[in-house]
Amino acid sequence: MEYELGDNRIVLEAYIPRLGSIRVRLASWRDREKLVRFFENLSETSISLRFLSYTKDFRSIVDRMISSSESALGIIAEYRDRIVGVGELYRLGRDKCEAAITVSEDYRGLCIGTTLLYTLLLIAHSRGVKEIVGYIHASNTPMFSILDRLGGRRTLSYSDVVAGYLLVDSAIEKAREILVSKGVKLSVKLPR
């Protein structure tokens, strides 16, 4: 199954048990203020886990995500027009990217994080990326749980941050299997 999610009009829809349908799509400049608010509304702990330090300057981060450049992109998961999760992909080389996912506190444990990562993996695959890396705080049990289930490997980077690596092709298959086993139904809505 090949998707080209680089097209803003193409949307991945996921039916999430215990919640309902969410839409995952590429973030654009129209989402700028909502994205900044999404990050501002996170707890200090969540901000520190995502950025590995405490920051409040989200505008430059969001601007990079929505810059439509080859080196960075952002995706958003929306539930009833509300941003409930964000995924980021940054190119590190010809076939390597750094990825990060963040889900709003009220919507965790529902598979939205895995769905976002699955979508990032599909985008990475469509752009010829073979491996993605994420920098994970040693205390981040939910993120390690996701990494391990997708067959990732870890190396200790520095102090309490761990680099987690995923091979794109095999992780796509594993993510799809996990989502299906948890009752998540995935579909791609094509533009009319």
Ligand SMILES: CC(C)(COP(=O)(O)OP(=O)(O)OC[C@H]1O[C@@H](n2cnc3c(N)ncnc32)[C@H](O)[C@@H]1OP(=O)(O)O)[C@@H](O)C(=O)NCCC(=O)NCCS
């Ligand atoms: C990491 C994060 C994105 C996960 O989002 P999510 O929507 O809850 O993810 P999912 O529901 O797809 O999966 C969560 C997994 O963590 C597990 N989990 C959740 N809370 C946990 C806890 N306190 N202890 C152990 N496992 C936990 C869930 O059981 C699930 O694992 P499973 O599939 O093996 O059951 C979310 O916790 C988050 O936004 N954290 C703050 C930002 C961050 O750390 N980003 C990652 C930067 S690399």
